[in-house]
Amino acid sequence: VKNKGNDIYAVRTLDFIERIQQLRKYDEICAHIVEEMEWFGFNCLTSFSVPTAEQTLKNCLWMNSRPQDYIDRYSEKNYILHDPVGSEVASHVR
Amino acid sequence: MIHVVTSANRHLYEPELLEHFRLRHEIYVVERKWKELARPDGFERDQFDNRDATYVLAIDKGEVIGGSRLLPTTCPHLLSEVFSHLAAVRGLPRAADIYEWTRMFVIKSRREGRTMGGLTRGLVICGVLEHCLDNGIASLTALVEMFWLPLFHAMGWKLIPLGLPELISGEWSIAVQMPVDESTLASTRAFHGIADRALVTVQSASANVTAA
Numbered sequence A: 001v002k003n004k005g006n007d008i009y010a011v012r013t014l015d016f017i018e019r020i021q022q023l024r025k026y027d028e029i030c031a032h033i034v035e036e037m038e039w040f041g042f043n044c045l046t047s048f049s050v051p052t053a054e055q056t057l058k059n060c061l062w063m064n065s066r067p068q069d070y071i072d073r074y075s076e077k078n079y080i081l082h083d084p085v086g087s088e089v090a091s092h093v094r
Numbered sequence B: 001m002i003h004v005v006t007s008a009n010r011h012l013y014e015p016e017l018l019e020h021f022r023l024r025h026e027i028y029v030v031e032r033k034w035k036e037l038a039r040p041d042g043f044e045r046d047q048f049d050n051r052d053a054t055y056v057l058a059i060d061k062g063e064v065i066g067g068s069r070l071l072p073t074t075c076p077h078l079l080s081e082v083f084s085h086l087a088a089v090r091g092l093p094r095a096a097d098i099y100e101w102t103r104m105f106v107i108k109s110r111r112e113g114r115t116m117g118g119l120t121r122g123l124v125i126c127g128v129l130e131h132c133l134d135n136g137i138a139s140l141t142a143l144v145e146m147f148w149l150p151l152f153h154a155m156g157w158k159l160i161p162l163g164l165p166e167l168i169s170g171e172w173s174i175a176v177q178m179p180v181d182e183s184t185l186a187s188t189r190a191f192h193g194i195a196d197r198a199l200v201t202v203q204s205a206s207a208n209v210t211a212a
Helices: A008-022 A026-039 A068-076 A084-091 B014-031 B119-134 B146-154 B182-192
Strands: A046-048 A061-064 B002-005 B054-060 B063-072 B098-106 B139-145 B166-168 B171-179 B199-203 B208-210
Touching (some): A008 A026, B002 B014, B014 B063, B063 B119, B098 B119, B119 B182, B139 B146, B146 B171
Antiparallel strands (some): B002 B054, B054 B063, B063 B098, B199 B208
């Protein structure tokens, strides 16, 4: 994505942030994020903080639109240890 | 404790201002390694440290312990001259009641955590806000490193992105506009546990200095 005024993705991103800033209810915020990500081609979205040694993934979920059995298995098998997204995030934790 | 220094009263603050430039060099060049700001004299000053600049300095018993710089957006400033592409999506707001906020620092011994809280930092921020409200400044623009965003949100600020973030000197940074009003000051004071006004009032060139 280029940082230019005529870039539709950049404009759309900032429009999205502005709309999100107006919302106050958890369900509305989640629904709006899922809807926006669908426009970009993502049909499932999970947001969670990186669990500490004492926490499970389920304790750290902020929002989720994946099927529950997917999350159950991911959590049960502790796939976060092998998830490249999780590793990338963990490497940036201060 | 917080002093506002402008071209009208800077003759009262020459030693403190010089020390503030030295601290900026120590913090930005030595500590944070922004090598492009390095100066052989050890004072970090750029083309925007001119008569238009306003400095908000935290001074404790004669020691400069923190500071910040405000620039009128009607004049050349960092976002207009150096990083204008970071505001290309929304456009750079420029008006008499919009100032650019840069170079906020607290000396190492007065910091409490990297991004959250800290009384000195809180006082500098409240000083900036009080100066804005005293002088009809309705909003600030700034190039903000992304790791500051949780702090601003926790303080109750509204940040309006002007473009997408970019990696600058190893940190993801974003250009934002930040509306300033009484509620911003109230929530910032509450966050830092500051009950009273932070600014010391200095009556321009008449040298009538009054602690408020």
